[in-house]
Amino acid sequence: MVEHKPIECWxxxxxxxxxxxxxxxPGADTLLSRLRDKDVPFLVLTNNSIHTPRDLRYRLQATxxxxxxxxxxxxxxATAAFLNEQRPQxxxxxxxxxxxxxxxxxIGYVITDRNPDYVVLGETRTYSFSSIATAMRLVERGCRFVATNPDATGPSPEGILPATGSVAAMISKATGxxxxxxxxxxxxxxxAALNRLGSHSESTVMVGDRMDTDILAGLEAGMRTVLVLSGITRExxxxxxxxxxxRVVSSVADLVDEV
Structure with missing residues (x-):
């Protein structure tokens, strides 16, 4: 049996x-309240690049x-932090x-289509043929190509929608x-999230609903991982x-007593 350090960050x-x-x-509000009441550092992570943290805070408050x-x-x-480190300003x-x-x-970046250092692809609900074509031409000319996340699809009430990974595949297919x-x-x-928390991977747990993103990312970063069955991945x-x-649990409600 592997002996783990106590969990200090979530x-x-x-x-x-x-x-x-x-x-x-159910249980999410209780878990977050328990983390705040006990001054346990935590971060909520999302691969979605559409909204600012302020927007997401408002959307979460509505729930x-x-x-x-x-x-x-x-x-x-995370993308901005990476670019700021690689090529400031x-x-x-x-x-x-x-x-x-x-x-x-x-971070002081200029957004332009005139000889940019990078083509940066994120998620949007209004992908346009014109903007994708421009990105293709810039990448073909030698611009460095970065994408916020590899998710191929996103959810909607009508069914799946193409997401960043799918559009990135189009640009890659055209440019090589x-x-x-x-x-x-x-x-x-x-x-980057661990640095933001000032925490260590050995004492941090990652809770997610996707094996191919959340659990894999936590595993490769050296963290303990908990898969909840309330989202994408089925048991x-x-x-x-x-x-x-x-660990595998039904939902975050099963984790409340562990804070």
Whole structure:
């Protein structure tokens, strides 16, 4: 048996863990309240780059969840942190919405289609043929290609929607250039989150609903992982993967007493 250090910090995915289709998942409010009351550091992570942390805080409040703005870590913020480290005060052609453009402006990036340092692809509900074609031409000319996350689809009331990974595949197919994906399962996003918390992977747990992003990212960052069955991954699907979470629970309600 592996002897683990006590859990001192928590990270949780958002959709499928805390909320589902705009509704709170039972137990999520109690878990977050317990973390706040006991001053346990935590972050809510999301691969969605559409919204700013302020927007997400407002959306979560509408479901009954009180999450501080500085406790929300998005793939857009992780992408901005990466670019700021790699090429400070650079420029980028961006396909995305306010969550991504705001994060890049905040680090001093110029958003332009004239000889940018990077093409940065994020998620949007209004992908346009013109913007994708522009991104293709820029990448073909030698611009570095970065994408916020590899998720191929996203949910909607009508069914799945194409997401960043699908559009990235179009650009890659046309140019022969693959992007560098920043969001989960890249452990880069997790290490940046650990730095933000000032925590160590050995004493941090990652709670998620997707084996291919949340659990894989936590595993590769050296964290303990908890898979909740309230979101994407079904229990019958776990054995398809060559890795396993540390634990499997029905929902975050099963974790409240462990804080």
């Amino acid at each position: 990270m949780t995915d958002m959709d499928g863990v805390l909320v589902r289709e705009g509704n709170i998942i 009954g969840l009180d999450v501080p703005e500085d406790a929300i870590w998005t793939s857009a913020l 650079g420029s980028a052609y961006v396909i995305g919405e306010a969550g991504l453009t705001t994060a890049l402006h905040d 250039v693959d992007p560098y994906f920043i969001g989960k399962p890249n452990p880069l996003m997790m290490r 019958s699907e776990i054995d398809r993967f060559p890795f396993r979470p540390t």
